Amino acid sequence: MAHDVRVVTEAELRGVLTLDRALTDVIEKAFATLAGEGVVMPPVLSMALEAAHGEVDVKTAYLPGFDGFAIKVSPGFFDNPKIGLPSLNGLMILFSAKTGLVQSLFLDNGYLTDLRTAAAGGVAARHLAPAQVDTAAVLGTGVQARLQMEAAHQERPFRRLLVWGRDPAKAARYAEDMGARLGIPVEPVAEIGAAVAQSQLVVTTTPSRSPLITRDMLHPGLHITAMGSDQEGKTEIAPEVLAAVDLYIADRRAQCEVMGELAPAIAAGAIPGRSVELGDVIAGAAQGRGADSDVTLCDLTGTGAQDTAIASHVAGLLDQTAVGSVIRA
Known part of the structure; x- marks a missing residue:
């Protein structure tokens, strides 16, 4: 029929x-x-x-x-x-x-x-970012770099945004566009480490196949949402970062073991000390951020x-x- x-x-x-x-x-x-x-x-x-x-x-x-x-x-x-x-x-x-x-x-x-991926970043910020975010940073200048920070700003209305991109011209264009969209100062930065050092919330949105954020960049009170690694071989976060954070959060652990930041970390023997799934944090079955000084990493690979x-x-x-x-x- x-x-x-x-x-x-x-x-x-x-x-x-x-x-x-x-x-x-x-x-x-x-x-x-x-x-x-x-x-x-x-x-x-x-x-x-x-x-x-x-x-x-x-x-x-x-x-x-x-x-x-x-x-x-x-x-x-x-x-x-x-x-x-x-x-x-x-x-x-x-x-x-x-x-x-x-x-x-x-x-x-x-x-x-695009929308559901950005909204997932908003969920991560809602449940895992420090209560007070003054400065945020984004790695990447594409569609997700824009949408992720829009969703994050709705949850944690930061007062300043830093952007790093491989192409300085695209980073400058991003700063102009997002400054107008969010109504806050948005500044391009040449060095990833400098952007992370000043930020309480960092979102990585690139298709990188080599780490961008390293262990030495971590500092108390930092939350990272990594969403660029959505296929085997991609990685934005150095394996030793996962072993160093206070809490690693996967959108789906079994999936992150194959195509997320967790995959290269396991291969390198850099196993997170404490790990949970985002759904368990939301449902109250697992604790998320314990204190504003915690360093947390959310690994978003995108789920069905x-x-x-x-x-x-x-x-x-x-x-x-x-x-x-x-x-x-």
């Missing part, structure tokens, strides 16, 4: 959903659910296409209490800008958790992934639970609207 499927484009989604604290609440709930029973979240299907300087990740999860589950396909082809195309694109498909029928097709070109949560949230927002096109499948 034929059924209706709603098809929604990126432009239409941008008119419905933006990055705010309500979205951070949605992603926070997904992490809390992930800490409970009945979750089905298979390992990420990750494929590197080295000949095309590309990669493709496929993520999904079933979360108890949600009417649907999403399957997200996320390609990144990093030579695309040379031919006038974006590096990232992709889509999400929302299925009924009761019948398996396709309910919605979100042709978002990675927009929903976040994709199911944001896809379900968007579907709910669309229910009483005529946004998108409905096709008979």
